[in-house]
Each structure stands twice: as C-alpha cells, then as structure tokens.
Amino acid sequence: MRLVLALLALVLLPVTAATAQPVEVTVQRDGDAFLAEFTLPRAAPAWGFFRSSPDAGTQQSWRLQSWRVLTPGVALQRRGSFDAFVSTNARPVPLKVRVRFDPFTGDLLADYVPALRLGGRSVAVFDGHFALFSVGRADVLDRLSSSGDPRLMTDTGTGVRFRGGNLRLAGDVEGYRRGNSEGTYGLYDVPKAVVRNGVATVLDGDLPQWIADDLASYSPRVMQSLTARLGPPGITQPTILAAWEGSQRDGVSMNGGTLKGLILMRFEGRQALQPIPALADMAHWFIAHEASHFWLGQSIHYASQRDSWIMEGGADLLATRTVQSLNPAFDPRTKLNEGLRDCVQLANQPIATAIDRNQVRANYACGVLFALVAEKVSRGDFYAFVRNLIAANRADREVSLDEWLTALARAGGTQAQVTTIHAMVERGTPQPKATIANLLRGSAIPFVLDQNGVPQLQ
Known part of the structure; x- marks a missing residue:
C-alpha cells in the first residue's frame, strides 16, 4: 500500500503554477545557529535549490558544509549542478522539512554570499538561497544544466519569512520568489541604518572607520551621477550593506554584489586597517558597478x-x-x-x-x-x-x-x-x-x- 501511494504521488506530481501553492519557508534564529522549516505544497521525490552555486574555495556544495537536515526520511545531496532534498526511501520527501544551519559566510562561485556577519551578534541571511523547485524523479537533477529546464522543473514560487528578535529586511523587496529572482537579506540584531543624502548605510561595527566614512560620502555621489544620466532607478532608498571579515590575513580583499536596492560589500585583510588609496579606488569602482545594476539588472x-x-x-x-x-x-x-x-x-x-x-x-x-x-x-x-x-x-x-x-x-x-x-x-x-x-x-x-x-x- 505504501508503494502504491508513493507511485500515485509521482503520477499526480505535474501541476500548474497558476493553481499550485508555493513553498513556504520560515527562518528563525536559534542562538548562534538558525532553524529553517520548509512547508512543501505537494508530494515529490526530490526538491532542488535554484541557487546551487558551489563554494568558490572548495568547488563543493556550501550547504553540505553548513546545513544539517533534522527530518527523518530526507537527505541533503549534491545531484548534478544542484543541491537537493532527496527522499531516502520509497516515499516522497515529507511535506515538512526542518534544517539547522550555521550561517555560511564564504564566497560562492557565481552567486550572493549566503550570510554576512556584521559585528557582534549581527547576521544577515539571504532569502534567495531557500527557493525550491520539484522534479518528478530524483535522477532528473543529475542531467540538468545549472540553468535548468522548465519542462522538467515545477516552480510555484517560494515564500521566505524571517522570524524572531531584532529583525528587519534589507533592500526593496519582500514576498514570494520564482526561480532565480533576486531576493533580500534578513537582518538579525543589526544596528539601524545611517541615512545620508538619500543613501542608507548598514555597516559592520568592526569596519575600519576610514572605510566607513569613505562609503558614506562616495556612495551618494555615484547614485546622483547615474540618476542624472539614466533617470530615476525606481528605488525608494538605496542601501549599502558592508561587512568586515577581519584582519587575520595579510593584504586586503574586497568583494560583494547587488540586489534590489541593495549593494553588498565585504572587506578583509590586515593592510585595510589603515587608509589605502588603491583600496578606496577599488571600492569606488565597485560601488559604481553595483549601483549600475539598479538600471541594468533591475529596471531591465x-x-x-x-x-x-x-x-x-x-x-x-x-x-x-x-x-x-x-x-x-x-x-x-x-x-x-x-x-x-x-x-x-x-x-x-x-x-x-x-x-x-x-x-x-x-x-x-x-x-x-x-x-x-x-x-x-x-x-x-x-x-x-x-x-x-x-x-x-x-x-x-x-x-x-x-x-x-x-x-x-x-x-x-x-x-x-x-x-x-x-x-x-x-x-x-x-x-x-x-x-x-x-x-x-x-x-x-x-x-x-x-x-x-x-x-x-x-
């Protein structure tokens, strides 16, 4: 009987996006770690994560390094180009899947950093990495390219809700995601943004002061220049979210990305503790590149x-x-x-x-x-x-x-x-x-x- 029910669930898997319910995800803090509960709207043998870019350093799945599935009957696996929840028995993946995870702050090969630490207990968690799609057979994932194939994937959206404590959202968007659509960061125990000339900055409390001052003064100039030449970007309040990764390493590094109304930056290295003109120049160009995505990347x-x-x-x-x-x-x-x-x-x-x-x-x-x-x-x-x-x-x-x-x-x-x-x-x-x-x-x-x-x- 169990086998018949499992097969029936697979037969009934195909659904239309117009009528099916989305995946619901609740993320809440649990001390220094986090809990994520996935409520799946339909039976399926496997659920893939749209955003499955590997860890840039190891070329391996970052989720397998930092997530632990708590729900029996389901495993987190790397299948082809995708991380996925996969049933470990003849049944479909349970409709409730719970995961405990430590915020992963490493660079990904081609995607947004899953989490940022912003000094003290401050943590930012990216909601886009929770978006799921279902497939009719687990082995479908093994032959999908990283861009996917809509004919083999069922995506009815993913709603992510951050919960608990001193929490707010960064950027301009909230709600349900489809596929690789851009999302936002949930900010846990993060200081209030400082707004100057229409641009908000949320800065790591440990960020060297010269970098903080430079970001706060230069960013509005970039936005004013681009807006004058391209027209309004349709963003309520552009935000800079800057993290300090510490001074343990020699030299200096900087990276980041952009989301809807949000520019992410991460600085690291012992030499960055003192003003470096070359690093300031790099940051200025980076801010201009990422701000340009408010038009090329978000307006279109x-x-x-x-x-x-x-x-x-x-x-x-x-x-x-x-x-x-x-x-x-x-x-x-x-x-x-x-x-x-x-x-x-x-x-x-x-x-x-x-x-x-x-x-x-x-x-x-x-x-x-x-x-x-x-x-x-x-x-x-x-x-x-x-x-x-x-x-x-x-x-x-x-x-x-x-x-x-x-x-x-x-x-x-x-x-x-x-x-x-x-x-x-x-x-x-x-x-x-x-x-x-x-x-x-x-x-x-x-x-x-x-x-x-x-x-x-x-």
Missing part, C-alpha cells in the same frame, strides 16, 4: 542567464564612465584593457554558456567589449544606449541577445558588428585576437596590439 534584466553579459558588461562600462566623471585622474583604459585581455582568453567558446562552464568572467570581459561597440555607435554616449534599451523593453523588462542587437542596429550599428557579436555569443570564435581586433577596427575604436598580439585601447 536578462531573459536568460545566457544573456547575463548584457548586464555585467554594461555595468562595467557604466561604472568606468561614472568613476571617470567623478575622478578626472582615473584612467579608464586599465579596467577596459583588462577586460579585452580576459575576453581573448575566453571567447574561443560561446559567451552564452560561460556560466555553465564556470567561466563567469567571460560575461564581464566580453560584455564590456560589446558595450564599447554600443557606446561608439551611440556617438560616444553609452548612457544614451542604456536609456534607449530600458525604454524599448519597458513592457516586459527583459532583454535578450536579439533585442540587444536590435538596439545596437537602431543606434547605428552595422551588419558586420551585429553578426560578429552574435557569433561570439552563440558560438565563440576560433581566433579571438583577430575577431576582437576586427570588431574594434570596424567600430573605429583606436587600439594597438601588445607584444602578445592582444588588442589594447590607446
């Missing part, structure tokens, strides 16, 4: 992760031009030529599949090359190209490769430019140096070849 976003080069390369060029306008001593060629060098190394394979190959850098490096072409055909005004791109795709707020190329053609791009970029995205090029040189030459962008034959802007 890509239709598929195959098109993420549109957002990342575009944000790179917007950041470069914005920092250049705020700091006349800034030389944009350093950043741009770094992109050209990396694109030469990565463009021999399709840019569209770079994420599947764990070559995320291709989206930035080759994306900024394509953005330079768009800037040139727009009479040297990339801001104008982005404004027009947003206006043309305001209805569905999505931009695909074809729609971006249409915008390029409308701005004055040639058929040769369109054909070359399309080929690099979809197929790659067997001769990256020559292809990139021809694209720059055909766009009247001045360059020279370095000693290795790599095109570099003059």
